[in-house]
Amino acid sequence: xxxxxxxxxxxxxxxxxxxxxxxxxxxxxxxxxxxxxxxxxxxxxxxxxxxxxxxxxxxxxxxxxxxxxxxxxxxxxxxxxxxxxxxxxxxxxxxxxxxxxxxxxxxxxxxxxxxxxxxxxxxxxxxxxxxxxxxxxxxxxxxxxxxxxxxxxxxxxxxxxxxxxxxxxxxxxxxxxxxxxxxxxxxxxxxxxxxxxxxxxxxxxxxxxxxxxxxxxxxxxxxxxxxxxxxxxxxxxxxxxxxxxxxxxxxxxxxxxxxxxxxxxxxxxxxxxxxxxxxxxxxxxxxxxxxxxxxxxxxxxxxxxxxxxxxx
Ligand SMILES: C[S@@+](CC[C@H](N)C(=O)[O-])C[C@H]1O[C@@H](n2cnc3c(N)ncnc32)[C@H](O)[C@@H]1O
Numbered sequence: 001x002x003x004x005x006x007x008x009x010x011x012x013x014x015x016x017x018x019x020x021x022x023x024x025x026x027x028x029x030x031x032x033x034x035x036x037x038x039x040x041x042x043x044x045x046x047x048x049x050x051x052x053x054x055x056x057x058x059x060x061x062x063x064x065x066x067x068x069x070x071x072x073x074x075x076x077x078x079x080x081x082x083x084x085x086x087x088x089x090x091x092x093x094x095x096x097x098x099x100x101x102x103x104x105x106x107x108x109x110x111x112x113x114x115x116x117x118x119x120x121x122x123x124x125x126x127x128x129x130x131x132x133x134x135x136x137x138x139x140x141x142x143x144x145x146x147x148x149x150x151x152x153x154x155x156x157x158x159x160x161x162x163x164x165x166x167x168x169x170x171x172x173x174x175x176x177x178x179x180x181x182x183x184x185x186x187x188x189x190x191x192x193x194x195x196x197x198x199x200x201x202x203x204x205x206x207x208x209x210x211x212x213x214x215x216x217x218x219x220x221x222x223x224x225x226x227x228x229x230x231x232x233x234x235x236x237x238x239x240x241x242x243x244x245x246x247x248x249x250x251x252x253x254x255x256x257x258x259x260x261x262x263x264x265x266x267x268x269x270x271x272x273x274x275x276x277x278x279x280x281x282x283x284x285x286x287x288x289x290x291x292x293x294x295x296x297x298x299x300x301x302x303x304x305x306x307x308x309x310x311x312x
Contacts, residue, residue, distance in 0.1 A: 017266035024098035040190040046298035055085030066139025069093040076105025095127025148180035162285035183299035192227035200225035214252025
């Protein structure tokens with residue numbers, strides 16, 4: 001799996017689509033950090049508050065984890081705050097496709113005094129294999145999957161992924177899962193098509209990345225950012241819509257791509273959940289929900305699951 005091969009596969013046949021993890025190069029990771037500061041994108045602030053509550057509850061109820069891993073930590077801010085609240089300094093494993101994200105999160109953790117930090121630059125799947133290998137024999141492991149990253153998977157892939165997480169863990173290990181909930185369409189549209197145009201820049205950055213890394217000749221202004229709520233599928237959809245009929249040359253992927261006016265590249269799905277449904281799906285993968293924290297106003301939930309039986 002490489003950017004080049006995913007571009008060739010995703011833009012080599014119609015309908016055009018690109019996997020969302022390619023947003024996150026250095027610029028994309030910083031644009032995502034900027035999105036988290038936008039007043040219309042409430043996920044980050046809501047999850048930070050819920051993590052604070054979760055850490056307090058976890059210190060009262062269970063022994064501290066002997067190993068902590070986060071899949072897709074981004075800039076590492078949430079993990080650092082959570083571990084400070086939790087107390088102790090377990091070995092930490094960071095898994096992220098973005099070099100920028102790993103560097104930022106490792107630096108933040110080190111500054112906060114968390115010294116035993118290892119990193120996997122790669123996909124979540126690569127990280128899970130490493131978690132299974134490095135999880136200590138004594139004590140429990142805790143995996144964090146925050147930011148509603150799970151929402152980027154189509155439901156069958158989400159089910160497979162959750163089973164893979166379960167397979168990497170032992171009974172009694174924890175999964176702290178953040179999920180954005182179904183909410184009014186107008187709130188979702190503002191979160192994914194903000195008036196400052198930061199999300200549009202984040203979306204278009206995948207085209208800028210094709211120019212930078214694959215020598216493409218995309219005129220960034222010739223693609224419009226589109227964010228729509230697909231009520232039938234229960235997901236926000238982001239795409240890049242060609243404003244004109246054009247052919248884009250991508251030498252690094254050995255590809256010329258023709259666009260009709262209005263033709264689009266599907267760049268990201270973000271599924272929104274109903275808490276009870278998500279719980280059923282995660283439990284079907286071999287977990288049991290232990291604690292649930294929800295911010296009704298922001299429409300966000302954080303649930304602590306424990307690995308129990310083998311996946312069904
Ligand atoms: C939406 S950001 C969320 C960051 C952070 N968890 C938060 O909640 O603010 C997604 C992060 O996961 C990483 N990422 C996305 N897809 C990935 C994948 N398939 N494998 C590994 N990392 C991925 C991105 O590089 C980015 O740092």
